Amino acid sequence: MIDIIGNVLLGVGAACALIGSMGIVRLPDVYNRLHAQTVSIVGGAIMILLGISLIEGLSLYSLKALTIALFIFLTSPVGSHAIARAAHKSGVKLWPKSVVDKLAEEKP
């Protein structure tokens, strides 16, 4: 049963990684591409690591895989936030059809 759940997690994670990378290619803007990058990292890589550790059972490999998953889960939002703020501060233009830009309104 746990083996079946792990295999399903592996398949869903591979599909999410592929779809998120397609979004990185197709979307029009840095900020929209950050949205697709989150799908590719959290939905793809972390789900694959959880599936591996479920298939493997309790061993050295599954503990290391869970450690890597926790590390990526903690550091990916920090990196995304930092790069979005740096892009906005260094003057990367938004997509022309964007609706609202709260950070530009906040600037003094």
Next chain:
Amino acid sequence: MILPGIIIALAGACLFCLVRAVLGPTAPDRVVAIDALTAIISAALVLLGVFYRASFYLDVALVYAFLSFLGTVAISKYLEGRGLES
């Protein structure tokens, strides 16, 4: 395990990320693409390490994820025009 299909899907994802990293018009585009590429390659390294029963692949994946995070933060600080201490 359904390993070959998963490896092929991850290779396709890496190819798409590389296309954006080559084409990207600005620097944050490339950083975003390389960040996603690094996470996918870490997952593939763990997959191969469990499949081949080689434990050092997992250590390599952990160090690779850490260096990716460090590089992303350093490049974003550089693009903001500030030092690392502020």
